[in-house]
Amino acid sequence: MISVFLFLVYLNSEKQVVNDIIIYKMSRKDKTIINIFKVLLLSLLLLGCFSCADNSRKHQYESISDLADKNIGVKVGTIYAEIISEIMPDAKILYFNNLTDQLTALKAGKIDAFPISKMVISTYLHEDEQLAIIDEPFGHIxxxxxxxxxxxxxxxxxxxxxxxxxxxxxxxxxxxxxxxxxxxxxxxxxxxxxxxxxxxxxxxxxxxxxxxxxxxxxxxxxxxxxxxxxxxxxxxxxxxxxxxxxxxxxxxxxxxxxxxxxxxxxxxxxxxxxxxxxxxxxxxNDDLIFVVYDVDGGNSSFVDRIANSFRRTFIEENRYLYFLQGIATTILITISAIIFGTILGFAIYLLYRNGNSLIRKILDLLVWLIEGLPIVVLLMILYYVILGKTRISALSVSIIAFSLTFSCSVFGNIKTGVKAIDDKQLEAAYALGINDRQAFFDIILPQAARIFLPGYKGNISALIKATAVVGYITVQDLTKMSDIVRSRTYEAFFPLIAVAIIYFALAAIMIYIVNKITLYTDPKLRTKQQITRGIKL
Amino acid sequence: MIEISHLRKEYENAVPLQDVNATINDGDIISIIGPSGTGKSTLLRCLNLLERPDSGRIVVDGVNILDKNVDVHQVRRKIGMVFQSFNLFEHMTVIENIMYAPVKLKLLSRQEAYDKGIALLETVGLSANAFSYPDSLSGGQKQRVAIVRTLINDPEVILFDEPTSALDPTMSSEVMSVITELSRTGKTMMIVTHEMHFARQIANRVFYMDDGIIYEQGSPEEIFDNPKKEKTRIFIEKLRTISFVIKGRSFDFARSYGEIEKYCFKNRIAHKYAMYLLSISEELVQQIMVNENNYRDIRLEIEYSEKNSTIDMHIGYKGKKLTIDEESVSFKILMSRVSDIRFSETEGEYPNRIDIRVKQ
The missing domain is CATH 3.40.190.10 (Periplasmic binding protein-like II)
Known part of the structure; x- marks a missing residue:
């Protein structure tokens, strides 16, 4: 309930900001206040989700037969699914990427149990009061x-x-x-x-x-x-x-x-x-058992749990360092991709503009190919296939992959922006003896920029979020680091929410920077002094 | 001096320039008139190489500018162009629009360009708008800025491509007066325009273009008062014509009368005159048919001059010459609708002619 309310308030504040942008006369101070207000609301909203995610199941599973027709979470790439479908044919199997996700799903009530080797769970049990096991081996690995x-x-x-x-x-x-x-x-x-x-x-x-x-x-x-x-x-x-x-x-x-x-x-x-x-x-050599939710565990108060989560996620073992390192990696990938992608996208556009129809078709095809691929697939193909035999680092591969996709969107942005500007201005420049390159950079581009910058900003915030998949190729970015922390703390939600807030903040900072650049490049916002620089009036 | 010979430009489904030949002397002010789609704009665009002709020569001061090794930008600097839609650079102030080319091309310093630009703006009455952006100017002001932008390069020739077509009448006249003022400075100018009065008053020579060629050229008096060729005359007098040939007694009169009515409606000829035209043609065609036992073709042509607001009808027919009883009722009816009627005989397919002017 609270979450829904907060969400509505958040939407409203967003709307107000939109109105203010239209009015355009909002002072910088007001803007900052509204932004802080937005972040606060967002944090509250996420915490609201956090408290709601706490489920209240009543029934405790005692034996394997209790789980016969229940949801079982299995890690992708393991052999557990085969064993389970043999001994419990009615059970519904859901797949997860790692143990942390399985734990999260179990606590959220998405699954009723998950299989694991006894050795692995032994370390978890004493740390997490919400977990229990069914001490009845159902297989052996x-x-x-x-x-x-x-x-x-x-x-x-x-x-x-x-x-x-x-x-x-x-x-x-x-x-x-x-x-x-x-x-x-x-x-x-x-x-x-x-x-x-x-x-x-x-x-x-x-x-x-x-x-x-x-x-x-x-x-x-x-x-x-x-x-x-x-x-x-x-x-x-x-x-x-x-x-x-x-x-x-x-x-x-x-x-x-x-x-x-x-x-x-x-x-x-x-x-x-x-x-x-x-x-x-x-x-x-190990026995396989099922882990279930302990309905009697976890009786501490909400505030205590949050404080506890915070301590375990950030303070203990200096885990905030993982987050800092992850943030650094995410920022490195994002900024490199923005810089290289923008340059490359621009280069592709210039090639496209000056190219004949064959070059244009080839470029269109390439862009279509890269844009059509899910970024994860592109990453994997680059890392394992195309650059598989080289010793180029996974981080460089992710920078290459994101630069490529970002360049495609930049290319699309510029293309639409330029299309919106009347070619006749170009002709007027030609008629004055200006060559095509000069005319493009001086006449068309500054005007097209006003049109393509909003789309460009959108692509940047999409890019930051898209980098979350680089964990697939061994890069330890923010998301991967939170996985690593979660795998140690068994905290299901807190690291996720922290990560969400960090992504929001990163996107906001990037957009802020681009907005500054936008204002700087807007030709119509120049003062008379700037226009008449070096001229005695 | 510019010599144009055998200039030809083709598009996939049109040939705007068939074979254009002309000589333009220094100081000439040439109005180019003619119906839409006859290559007037294309000719101008070829002259400063915005379009590349498919064949022919354009010799400017002894150099064929269509040669591969001629610097296109150099040519364009000598031949300025003013466009129908102004084409100002929207993100630049008026003065920047003007300063841009000379500064970029290193012809003038920023200071020189600014001073010259402001001086030129003063001559067109826009120095107060130097720091306005184009979107805050009226169409007429934009066109004046565009003219100044061209002038600052000191071109030897200025091409005006329908400079007033996008403007309403008051704005047109402010732009036309600027161009007229300019014409007194002795610059060579070529102006494509649909403003006949302007075309006549400003030019020392007029090109009438049609069918992708310069169909007729001469002094303004020759072209506007005594055009020698049929198409020129039709264009100058803004003639709207309709004609058909009546073949045999089974001819579909109802349909051709319908067409005459439609033609009158389209050209905003009062319904009264449409009725006159119908009754005159019906009367005369009947007379001719009665007169001629052995039936022959009759050609009927109606000509409406927008310029003089006169309606003429020309009837040509074969066979015996028509004799009309001047006492008959039908002739009296005819005469009440006609201000002038002449019977004549000529050479040709239809030797007998009747020329009628409808009474207004």
Missing amino acids: EAGYIFPKNENGLKLKNQMDEFINELDKQGTLNEIKDIWQGNDESVKNVLDYRSLNGPNGTLRFATEGTFPPNDYYRNGELIGYDVDIAYRFAQAYGYSIEPYTMDFDALIPSLESGKCDFAGSDIAITEERAESVYFSVPNL
């Missing part, structure tokens, strides 16, 4: 490291097999496992991979990074059971390590495209996967 199907991959696989078997024989494997499964964070440490200066070359190790205790971030450092063993392996066999984190379903493509040399992230050994990659012998 063996997980191992994966390697690309080539000569090198086979060599590494054999070395890894040897290493794991040795650890197992000595009993070290179980010791390591106990440490990571336990509740004592202080003993959970991995060796510093930067200290490895392996004579046998560098291994690029891919993992998800949001899946404690297997692979996760603590204080900005990638740690976890799979990470631990991978690093020990590298040390034992004389390799250096470069860790990469990415979405779970990107792990196998990253091996196949040669982006990484091996991967580990609680990857269950299945026949199907074994067709495309080599598996090491299992380093993990």
Whole structure:
């Protein structure tokens, strides 16, 4: 109720701003006040959503049979779905990208349970009073490291097999496992991979990074059971390590495209996967159980919960640093894409303008192709296929991809803007002896700018939001960083809302800057002094 | 001096310039008149190379400006152009519009351009508007600014492409007086216009263009008072004609009468005269048919001059010459509607002629 009310107030304030823009005489101070008011309302609105998202389920699931026809959330790329549809054919399966989303869905009541290996959930349970398990194993998984199907991959696989078997024989494997499964964070440490200066070359190790205790971030450092063993392996066999984190379903493509040399992230050994990659012998044997919502948990007050969420999301383990780093990455990608995209879009337009019909058709086709592709697909194609064999960083690839899409929209903007300006002015300039290039830049462009800048602004705010998908190719932007934080705090909503507010703020700042530029470039807002610069009247 | 020879310009579905030949002397002021779509504007646009002719030569001071290695921009600087729709640069103030080209082309410094621009604006009475934007000016003011913008380049020739067509009469006259003033300075000018009075009064030579050629040219008196060619005369007198040939007794009279009525309506000829025309033609055609046992073709032409507001009818027919009983009732009716009637014989397909002027 409150949310709805706040939303209406927000809309109204928006409307008032629109009116004021039309009047145009609003003072800067008024504008600032209205903007602050808008941000406040927005924050309240989001917090309202936060409180509403709290569900109040009454029934506690006690056994697997309780879940027979319920919604089960399964992580994409895992083998759980097959097992579940075998033992519980009536259950409805929903797919999620990572554990954090599964937790969020569970707390929001979108799913009733999700399957997980016992080791993984053991660390969550004592931290989150809203979770419970059905302690009734419904399956069993063996997980191992994966390697690309080539000569090198086979060599590494054999070395890894040897290493794991040795650890197992000595009993070290179980010791390591106990440490990571336990509740004592202080003993959970991995060796510093930067200290490895392996004579046998560098291994690029891919993992998800949001899946404690297997692979996760603590204080900005990638740690976890799979990470631990991978690093020990590298040390034992004389390799250096470069860790990469990415979405779970990107792990196998990253091996196949040669982006990484091996991967580990609680990857269950299945026949199907074994067709495309080599598996090491299992380093993990584990039971599968279901996690459900604990209706008795979480009795603290609303304010306490918010304060607690805030502390865990930002303060603990200096997690605000993740957000700062994420913001920096997001801004870097956005600003680079704006700069390169604008230049490129402009270049494409000039090529289009001076080109013959064939060049125009080709350009139209290219723009159509790039604009038609979902940005995620474009990112993946660039990263894994077109630039798959190069060692160009994922960050550069995302800058390239977003520059490309942004250039297409800039091209479209300019095209529409120029079309709106009467060609006859161009003719008048020609008739005065001015050449085409000068006439375009002096006569057409300043006028077209007034028309295309609003669209350009829209594209910028769309761009900032679109960058949220770069996590797909291992870039740790704001969204990915919030995933990393969520995977540690088990907070379902707070990081999301924080991220939403940050995106709003970023977009607002960018638009503010562009507005300034717009005012600066508007020829009709010049003073007489500016016009007659250097002239004695 | 500009010599134009065998100039031809084709579009996909029109040939605005068939074969244009002309010599323009320094100091000539030439009005170009003619019906719409006969290539007047295209000719001007070819002269300063906004359009490239398909063939022919344009020799300006001994140089064929259509040669590949001629600097187009240099040519355009010498030949200024004023457009029907003014085409001012909307994002620039009046003075910037004027200063833009000479400063950009480094012909004048900013200060020189400003001083010269203000001085020229004074001559057209617009110095107070130097810092206005075009969208706050009236059409007539915009056109005067456009003229100044062209003048500041000191062109040798100025082309005016229907400079007053987009203006209402008061604004037209302010622009025409500026152009007239300009014509006294001895600059070569070519003006495409539909204002016949203006065309006549300003020019020392007049081109009548039709069918993509300069159909007739001469002094204003020759073209406006004694046009030699039929089409020129029709255009100058603003003649509107309709004609048809009556073949055989089975001719569809009702339909042709309908057409005459429609023609009168279209040209805003009073209904009374339409009725006169119908009864005159009916009477005479009947007389001719009765007179002639062996039926022959009759050609009927009606000509309405907007300029003189006269309606003439010309009837030509083959066979025996018509003799009319001047005492008959039908002749008396005829005469009450006619201010002048002449019977004559000529050479040609229709040797017998009757020329009638309808009574006003």
